[in-house]
Amino acid sequence: MTATRQRAKAAPHLGAAAGLDDDELLAMYRMVALARAVDERMWILNRAGRIPFVISGQGHEGAQVGVTWALRKGHDWIAPFYRSIAMCMTFGMSARDIMLAQYARASDPSSGGRQMPGHYGDRRHNLLSVSSPVATQILHAVGIALAAKIRGTAQVALTAMGEGLSNQGDVHEALNFAAIHKLPFVFLVENNGYAISVPAVMELAVPDVAARAAGYGIPGVVVDGADVLACYVAAKTAIERARAGDGPTLIEAKVTRLTGHSSDDQQTKYRTEEEMALEKGRDALPRFRDQLRAAGILTPAVEAALTEEIAAIVTDATEFAEGEPDPEPSTAMRWVYAEDWPSETPPPWGFGEGDDDAGSGSEGGGPAAGGD
Numbered sequence: 001m002t003a004t005r006q007r008a009k010a011a012p013h014l015g016a017a018a019g020l021d022d023d024e025l026l027a028m029y030r031m032v033a034l035a036r037a038v039d040e041r042m043w044i045l046n047r048a049g050r051i052p053f054v055i056s057g058q059g060h061e062g063a064q065v066g067v068t069w070a071l072r073k074g075h076d077w078i079a080p081f082y083r084s085i086a087m088c089m090t091f092g093m094s095a096r097d098i099m100l101a102q103y104a105r106a107s108d109p110s111s112g113g114r115q116m117p118g119h120y121g122d123r124r125h126n127l128l129s130v131s132s133p134v135a136t137q138i139l140h141a142v143g144i145a146l147a148a149k150i151r152g153t154a155q156v157a158l159t160a161m162g163e164g165l166s167n168q169g170d171v172h173e174a175l176n177f178a179a180i181h182k183l184p185f186v187f188l189v190e191n192n193g194y195a196i197s198v199p200a201v202m203e204l205a206v207p208d209v210a211a212r213a214a215g216y217g218i219p220g221v222v223v224d225g226a227d228v229l230a231c232y233v234a235a236k237t238a239i240e241r242a243r244a245g246d247g248p249t250l251i252e253a254k255v256t257r258l259t260g261h262s263s264d265d266q267q268t269k270y271r272t273e274e275e276m277a278l279e280k281g282r283d284a285l286p287r288f289r290d291q292l293r294a295a296g297i298l299t300p301a302v303e304a305a306l307t308e309e310i311a312a313i314v315t316d317a318t319e320f321a322e323g324e325p326d327p328e329p330s331t332a333m334r335w336v337y338a339e340d341w342p343s344e345t346p347p348p349w350g351f352g353e354g355d356d357d358a359g360s361g362s363e364g365g366g367p368a369a370g371g372d
Contacts (some may be wrong), residue, residue, distance in 0.1 A: 014295040035086035054263040061086040062284020063253035066231030079141035079159040082118035092125030095317035105324035113327040135168035145183035160188040164195025179216040182247035192257035210252040225255030226284040256282040
């Protein structure tokens with residue numbers, strides 16, 4: 001007991017200020033590391049010609065895990081964006097689910113193999129399907145927040161996007177509406193400094209997106225996106241405020257983008273080697289790892305066990321997705337056009353004739369946006 005007291009006095013527990021114990025800190029680190037490993041495997045599969053496209057979240061994982069950890073899984077809602085790999089996994093999606101989306105398999109919970117990779121969503125986990133028109137997810141999340149307020153469910157809706165997307169007109173409309181009606185909504189901007197190849201200084205007339213929050217009369221918070229615990233604390237405060245009926249908060253996490261915009265982008269054409277080397281120092285994964293090591297939480301034995309477990313999960317997810325079937329071509333128009341065709345003659349594209357469950361959403365659980 002004496003030794004414990006002395007240690008606590010000399011060096012407060014790493015998660016004390018955030019209200020997190022050792023097990024929670026390790027679980028958060030595990031998720032950051034697992035999301036990174038899944039992301040890295042996706043790039044390998046793309047370069048090997050196994051999957052067509054990757055849009056990466058490398059460098060964003062710490063902010064996503066930290067922020068999402070403060071939400072109530074299975075109760076609150078998230079409208080993610082294309083880099084939200086770690087966010088979706090933290091909220092309930094598995095490595096298998098992510099890989100199924102990359103391979104566009106029939107059992108893909110995001111869309112049944114119908115959308116391009118990066119359109120994550122899962123109705124089982126209150127993850128709304130990513131919308132292809134960028135930034136429109138904020139309107140969907142604000143709508144969910146409005147419904148939660150009307151129904152009195154004490155749910156909070158969160159959406160995320162990059163700083164480039166935050167310049168869309170939809171963002172103004174959504175924030176204005178959410179602020180006026182004090183909706184239970186949190187807006188996370190993951191600012192990695194680039195909108196594809198356009199640097200932030202050519203996107204914004206202010207140094208921080210969070211500065212715009214003042215125009216809506218809501219809090220705007222800037223947080224280091226490489227500091228997992230700081231992101232958690234910022235989100236926890238915003239979520240508690242939203243749940244209490246005090247309205248939305250804009251959180252801007254300053255993150256780094258460790259890869260090109262996507263697997264089709266060559267960032268060396270617009271970023272110097274010096275800049276990219278410097279950005280590696282802003283990576284949340286090694287920083288969080290070092291924090292946990294220094295605190296005596298991530299011991300060599302624990303770290304070795306986690307490394308082995310994560311490698312096995314990624315291998316399993318890859319092999320599982322490789323072995324799953326593609327969607328049946330006859331179901332290509334399902335969830336695209338109205339299936340109660342207002343005519344005695346079926347449309348020329350058909351409804352998947354011979355498939356008794358057409359339109360029921362039974363194939364792969366149906367897409368995230370399907371059903372009720």
